[in-house]
Amino acid sequence: MRRLTGPATRSDERGAIAILVALLMVTLLGFAAVAVDVGMLYAERTQLRNGADSAALAVAQKCAKNPNGTDCATTSSLASGLANGNANDGLSNIQSIVLDKANRTVTVNAGSQEAGKEPNQVSLFFARALGLNTAQVSASASVAWGSPVKGTTAFPVAFSICQVQGYVDGTLQLLQNHGSNANADCNYGPSGAAVQGGFGWLVSDPGICGGLIDLAASESGSDPGNSYPSVCTATLNSWAASISAGKDVVVLLPVFNKVSGTGSGAVYGLISFAAFKVKGWKFSGNNSLPDSFQNTTSNVPSSVACDGNCRGIIGSFIQYVSLADGFTLGPVDANGATIVRLTQ
Template identity: 30%
Template sequence: MVLNLRGASRRRERGAVIIWLTLFLLVLIGFGSLSVDVAKLAAARTQLQNAADAAALAGASALDPGTAMIVQPLAITRAQAAALSNKAFITDPQPVVLAAADVTFPTPLRVRVKVRREGSESVVTTLAQVLGIKQPSVTATATAKLDTVGTALCGVVPLGVSPNAGQNFQIGCANLYTLKTGGGAGGGGEYGAINFSYCANQGVCAGMNPSGGNTFRCLLTNGYCCPLTVGQVVDTESGNMAGPTKQAINSRFAADAVTTENICYSDYVSRGGTGQRVVLLPITTPVAGNRQVTILGFCAFFIRNRPGNGDIVGEFMYQVIAGTGGGSGTGPVVFSLRLVPNS
């Protein structure tokens, strides 16, 4: 009788262990499934933030070259295209659709976007549905702004320009500026060219001697791709270098989809210009008669004509370039893009 009681006790103990083990496994599986949902929501949040960042930057790039303000309809289109090129989870990763109403403009130089996984496009969960969390909403917001460039990272050509004292470069087809003077018009042997310091491994012209006609031609064609900063002192380049100037500008014309001369920048854009005739220059203290100049800022010009005797004439415009902020907020400027805190 005693043996039977002991056997029954052991069977009850084994049964209890099995029950507890089953419960433990169920809880373990539950937590595992829930962790999958948590990871999926975290991934969706990251994906949406990446989409929001890309959309805000793309929207802010829609700068009007004539007014230095963001063109809002174009900004919305660019932001939507950038968002759509990103994916975020619903059941699986799907393209992010950005509503036009979710693109706003806190200031003329800022774009804010909000991307969503809400409603029918909410993130679909698995175990969380048992807890009543069927399709949680996830959103992300980003704001981008245009900053006046203090450091240009790539693309600057070796010509220093200076507006007349007390004036700024003026927008418009009627306002043409000499970016480099031709033969016989230089001051003290300087015609507008400047030297940039040795750039070892950046850009097409990397490793070339800082001075000389070959380097000037390469940089005028392709741009300098080491950083240049407001306040930096650079040397001037003496001599007209008419040959390298003509070769460089002719190369730019040949690479562009629009080669027609004597047209305005607005006509150039409407005809499908591809940007090779737009050059980025440093604004400097006057070049003529000086051996060194100081960089005061950066600006962009549309080249109207092929050079005759080494001269270059252009139309001023606002532009977005690769760079960082810190430049002056007034006068002829170019802009760079950056993300800023949402406010």
């Protein structure tokens, strides 16, 4: 007797194919969830991280300038505005602002926010087929602030404290290191042009315009010459190009309150870093770059012009909060610059 198995076998095959298609659909939906939903979650977290970074940096900058100000607080509206501004839909949720003024740190924790939805939740799309409707997304950023106590200077110059104390923010000054009675009321050292007046030359580290400065240690060595160190040619040309283009050139330079020794044997007692906005200079009898720049009355007021036998640097001390890296931070110094930077 012949056994009739054809129709039953085809039915089994169709059933198997249906099951296989169903399994493949689940798999494809899983891949779609990974490709679309995870990508969306990554973008959301990036926005939150940018917002948290901006908020933490802004709060730290406010604290560096005024620790008792309204924006140096755990309720800072500035933080919320910046966090929202970095979200594509303009919405985010500041979960908390952890502020430690004693140790000069702030941490901002931000979460996602959808209109009319619970905080910190992001709606998913394809993952709903797998029973996942939402996911929690958050990010945090930590920032520290303080005055620099150790780091590499951008130019081998140290200023006298009497030029920094009591300055009017942004007012141009001529700081001389040579010339008759140069800054006569600002002599913290022995007689001798190298360590007298508004500033003194430091000895650059080999091959560097400037060098590592540690306020905890006195800086030994002074360059008693008129001219700038030859290793600083590129730096001065770069400054001139930036100033000519209308850009600010602000450098953090050390401040001394005493000098011992003379000439190349001078030793500076350093106490802080100051923010100095450079306008011009004259470091030799040559009236062209890189020796001189914007030092005459055609560029600056006559009260700060530096011509003839004058040797000096023209600029202004300013209140400045920098994002500079590479400095060791300490307590905020009233006479110095302040730095804020991300730590997490």
